[in-house]
Amino acid sequence: MMKLIFLVIASAILIIINSAQATLIYSNDFENGVGSEWSSSRIGYDDDTSHFLGNFGNDTVTLSLEGLPAHDTITVNFDLILWDSWDGENTRWGKDYQGLEADNTQVYEYTFSNFSQTNQTNPDLSRQLYGKFGGTQHWQDSLYENYNDGFTFDHTGSSLTLSFYGRHLQSLGDESWAIDNIRVSSSSPAPVPEPATMLLFGTGLTGLAGSRMRRKKR
Helix, strand or coil: CHHHHHHHHHHHHHHHHHCEEEEEEEEECCCCCCCCCECCCCEEEECCCEEEEEEECCCEEEEEECCCCCCCEEEEEEEEEEEECCECCCCCCCCCEEEEEECCEEEEEEECECCCCCCCCCCCCCCCEEECCCCCCCCCEEEECCHHHCEEEECCCCCEEEEEEEECCCCCCCEEEEEEEEEEEEEEECCCCCHHHHHHHHHHHHHHHHHHHHHHHC
16 A cells, blocks of 8 residues: 555656646637738638638748747647648759748758658648648648647747748749648746645645555454
8 A cells, every 4th residue: 555655646746747837828810810920911811721821932921929928848839731832852843841940940841742742851741631722723732730730849038939931932823831720838847846745745645545444444
């Protein structure tokens, strides 16, 4: 019984230490426009994806946030939309890149293909929508909902600039991108409880175990 109690206490400590307190600091689905926090106010619409921020080509679009709460990491979630003839790693028509930087530090940069999922560096192969749902209707398009399940990176500053960009793309009528349903969250590790707190917790468990043992003897 005592061994079980100590295992429970150790597990509780690990859970508390490893847990994080996440705070949503920004979200936008662009159904009601775009604010001054964005460097572009270009809003598009189609029946399949509703309103979105875009479309863009070889552009850099920034989101600037101020007054962030104290934190250790940032997580960015968003939908990524790619229209028309993205050629991935094809060196004749590509390579076609889309990426994200945070405070001038690269979070990711991948090549994307709307023709072959094996001819790209994009690691997320779970397209939720694929077909001629936007763009010029000449080529297939791709929608990645909650692309890559988000991106988490170390960050402690009170301000943050996220820069979404496309690189080495052809004209907007040939290759373009957009983002939608963006969420930015901050998180910090939960405070480690004082030793006295854990001692009280352990004492409570020990007393509970002792009480159960006494009841069994009766």
